[in-house]
Amino acid sequence: MSVSTISKPHERLSEMLAGEMAAVNTLIRTRMASEHAPRIPEVTAHLVEAGGKRLRPMLTLAAAQLFGYSGDHHVKLAATVEFIHTATLLHDDVVDESGQRRGRPTANLLWDNKSSVLVGDYLFSRSFQLMVETGSLRVLDILANASATIAEGEVLQMTAATDLGTDEGVYLQVVRGKTAALFSAATEVGGVIAGANDAQVKALYDYGDALGVAFQIADDLLDYQGDSAVTGKNVGDDFRERKLTLPVIKAVAQATADEHAFWVRTIGRGRQEEGDLDYALSLMAKYRTLEATRADAFGWAAKAKASLEAVPDHEIRTLLGDLADYVVSRLN
Amino acid sequence: MSVSTISKPHERLSEMLAGEMAAVNTLIRTRMASEHAPRIPEVTAHLVEAGGKRLRPMLTLAAAQLFGYSGDHHVKLAATVEFIHTATLLHDDVVDESGQRRGRPTANLLWDNKSSVLVGDYLFSRSFQLMVETGSLRVLDILANASATIAEGEVLQMTAATDLGTDEGVYLQVVRGKTAALFSAATEVGGVIAGANDAQVKALYDYGDALGVAFQIADDLLDYQGDSAVTGKNVGDDFRERKLTLPVIKAVAQATADEHAFWVRTIGRGRQEEGDLDYALSLMAKYRTLEATRADAFGWAAKAKASLEAVPDHEIRTLLGDLADYVVSRLN
Numbered sequence A, B: 001m002s003v004s005t006i007s008k009p010h011e012r013l014s015e016m017l018a019g020e021m022a023a024v025n026t027l028i029r030t031r032m033a034s035e036h037a038p039r040i041p042e043v044t045a046h047l048v049e050a051g052g053k054r055l056r057p058m059l060t061l062a063a064a065q066l067f068g069y070s071g072d073h074h075v076k077l078a079a080t081v082e083f084i085h086t087a088t089l090l091h092d093d094v095v096d097e098s099g100q101r102r103g104r105p106t107a108n109l110l111w112d113n114k115s116s117v118l119v120g121d122y123l124f125s126r127s128f129q130l131m132v133e134t135g136s137l138r139v140l141d142i143l144a145n146a147s148a149t150i151a152e153g154e155v156l157q158m159t160a161a162t163d164l165g166t167d168e169g170v171y172l173q174v175v176r177g178k179t180a181a182l183f184s185a186a187t188e189v190g191g192v193i194a195g196a197n198d199a200q201v202k203a204l205y206d207y208g209d210a211l212g213v214a215f216q217i218a219d220d221l222l223d224y225q226g227d228s229a230v231t232g233k234n235v236g237d238d239f240r241e242r243k244l245t246l247p248v249i250k251a252v253a254q255a256t257a258d259e260h261a262f263w264v265r266t267i268g269r270g271r272q273e274e275g276d277l278d279y280a281l282s283l284m285a286k287y288r289t290l291e292a293t294r295a296d297a298f299g300w301a302a303k304a305k306a307s308l309e310a311v312p313d314h315e316i317r318t319l320l321g322d323l324a325d326y327v328v329s330r331l332n
Helices: A009-016 A018-031 A039-048 A055-066 A073-096 A113-133 A137-160 A168-193 A198-225 A246-253 A257-268 A276-286 A289-310 A315-329 B009-016 B018-031 B039-048 B055-066 B073-096 B113-133 B137-160 B168-193 B198-225 B246-253 B257-268 B276-286 B289-310 B315-329
Strands: none
Touching: A009 A018, A009 A055, A009 A315, A018 A055, A018 A073, A018 A113, A039 A113, A039 B137, A055 A073, A055 A168, A055 A315, A073 A113, A073 A137, A073 A168, A073 B113, A113 A137, A113 B073, A113 B113, A113 B137, A137 A168, A137 B039, A137 B113, A168 A198, A168 A246, A198 A246, A198 A289, A198 A315, A246 A257, A246 A276, A246 A289, A257 A276, A276 A289, A289 A315, B009 B018, B009 B055, B009 B315, B018 B055, B018 B073, B018 B113, B039 B113, B055 B073, B055 B168, B055 B315, B073 B113, B073 B137, B073 B168, B113 B137, B137 B168, B168 B198, B168 B246, B198 B246, B198 B289, B198 B315, B246 B257, B246 B276, B246 B289, B257 B276, B276 B289, B289 B315
């Protein structure tokens, strides 16, 4: 496949980093093995081999390459990041009682909740061993803090999702926990291991953070205005599942007393009736919250791109900039 | 309370280390807080403040004191160890679908499974931050490996518990994951942070490992021969819950064809009838497996005590030796 026929930036990155991505995949397969508990690789393989874009490990490799890194710790850190991601998916599926992920039955459905909880714990501990092998306390500090942000964000999401007092500040924290904290840690540790200076490391953090926020806001917006043939989800799933996301938070903030009562009934109490989704959409239209949410997503993508000014001019920098455009291009 | 009126060695240790234990408790309360997600301290407090003997953090403090440590990293590591322990309890209760722990309703029952899974993850990540603060890569390596052993042991227990092919080797691995890995990491990191030499660190590991194995074997034995007024459990709970523990594993190893079929039906397939527990007990009596299990527990306690020969002569060493006797004294 020649570069010219590939248009998506993450596919171009994946091609450019093909050798290292192969090393990451080999490391993942080696480290997810368990001599004694065959259930572990079974469950992990189900998820790891389902594919996904491997965006997070690619960000780590890309950040390290941007600074001409020539060791092999970036491969370990890329695998670390993917293990943490996989572990959170396993636990999320238990928490959300999901039945499907990436178009396949979830592990908690194929095996049981126990397996998802314990194999998730195992992958966390394996990721921990991998990062210790790099011998970098700074890397360990970054990943420890990212783990705490992720876990806190997950708890916050659980308690804030149906709480109508949730404002844009709380939403942003949930989004950081859910998505942006691992994106920013992925780019940051890539720079740290490659010896980038403090300003550059900060730029990589800012890029990953803004990219993650843009990505998640776009996802939440597509839930209300996406083409279900493309997104694989039905319009309004988040409404039906009583998840307060940005388009609704913005509508709640401007609601009249009657409209507020509507949100309390449908999201706060979960007493939904036929026609409620249509009325919710009409309130979002009334206050133009889908447009405002879209503008926020583009703003974060622009912020991600702007952060890259502080890192070296490099083909990878261009692709990372394109990636920021790409995550919101789904909204056009 | 004067020392002479206290007979239990962990109570004497607790009194001797009272100042540091108070510092550990303060640190635990500070670090389990979450500015944003109040559900986290609610769930954690329920478990942390239920008491328990705080045996693991005490082992870390004791090991550091044995080498005259005067810094404050041992307090951080003691809190680390207690956080890891609390996180595994939260996840265990989800996995076991437990309704009670330490005589109180479990968190998964009071809140829900989601809270137990996510707050457990949060505590793991907090423990990770705490250990990074010590700046010791060796400590991080020990705790990363202990975490992997714990998680692997938990998965193994889930799949091996009802598998009649489970032998004493597999049982020992499960016991290490369930109990001994955190005991040995607790004593080992205490020594490492205090600058003990390699032979002394090895001795501390061996002590914690053997103490943990003795403790767990004693627990499993008491399930079949304990006084339910003392243990708070009913005789044969493990049999009813189809958990293959040492007294049964030893009986299965010597079973006739008919007896093997009995174990396959009751433990392997879980088709239990009235009178089955009595018959199981009669098979354990026939092969004297309770006596053999008891001898194993005393053997591990003796091994723990013998390991202490390599560490400095000190009042704490005497108490740690007494503690090894104490964990099996319940079997007299």
